[in-house]
Amino acid sequence: MDVLSDVLAVMRTGRARSAQVAWRAPWAQRFAAVPGSAGFHVVLRGTCALLRDGAEPLLLGPGDIVFRPHGDGHTLADPAGTRPAAPACSPAEAGDLPRYAAVGTPGEATTVTLCGAYELHPEMVHPLITDLPDLIHVPAGHQRLAATVDLLSAELITPGPGSGALIPALLDTMLVHLLRAWLAGVHPSGWAAGLADPVTAAALRAIHREPGRAWTVAALAACAGLSRAPFARRFTDLLGRPPMAYLTWWRMTLAAGLLRDTDATVGDVAAQVGYRSEFAFAAAFKRRFGSPPGRYRRRHRL
Incomplete structure (x- = not known):
């Protein structure tokens, strides 16, 4: 029995959302807190900064991935730290976008990001997930994550027959690899140590x-x-x-x-x-x- 697969099966609800967004400097996007959710950002091109209350900015480059397992609010911005004029929903959650979307023209962008959001049943969230830190940063170079990102990006940019089935499967694959990356950390503790x-x-x-x-x-x-x-x-x-x-x-x-x-x-x-x-x-x-x-x-x- 695969405990991680079991955990994900019971706590997931609804279907994940994803969007690939092209930004032109100066830019900043506020991602509102969404309790009962988890989400990630991947930098595909350019650089940006992840801004959080009470924390130093985290500079991200191509291939970097950040995972927010508890749905906490944050901002992505150009490296100069441009501040958003007002809070806004994530592109993956905005009501005026389709569930899966590619927004903007990558050829004209200074930065291109890929984001995904998962709904978690609040009564079913496993202690393995609640035990995670509020931010997991996976630097560029994780081969399986990079391969999944490439496939997901291609489907968002050029959808084809079966994309409605393939994109959710790729988002689930992203989530598994993100959790694996954490569980394989150098100094596991809590549930990571328990599973090891x-x-x-x-x-x-x-x-x-x-x-x-x-x-x-x-x-x-x-x-x-x-x-x-x-x-x-x-x-x-x-x-x-x-x-x-x-x-x-x-x-x-x-x-x-x-x-x-x-x-x-x-x-x-x-x-x-x-x-x-x-x-x-x-x-x-x-x-x-x-x-x-x-x-x-x-x-x-x-």
């Missing part, structure tokens, strides 16, 4: 492979090849919560998705996520989401 650690990674794979199994700490420790107490300490230290607390969180996350997206009965959902008692499942679900399963389903299907 063979003990906690083995336990996570077991949970994600069989969420409905009657797991105990001892059973998870056996999967991880460690005795119960050292395993529990190691899991909690690296991932910030005890193994059974994470198991419950993941089960409720899966249950919410089943209630929202399928017609399975509450009893069937309870069984799929490891509860023999529908009453016990409903109580656990209400503690997590603030309403019983039936009411949650009705609210999310209106």
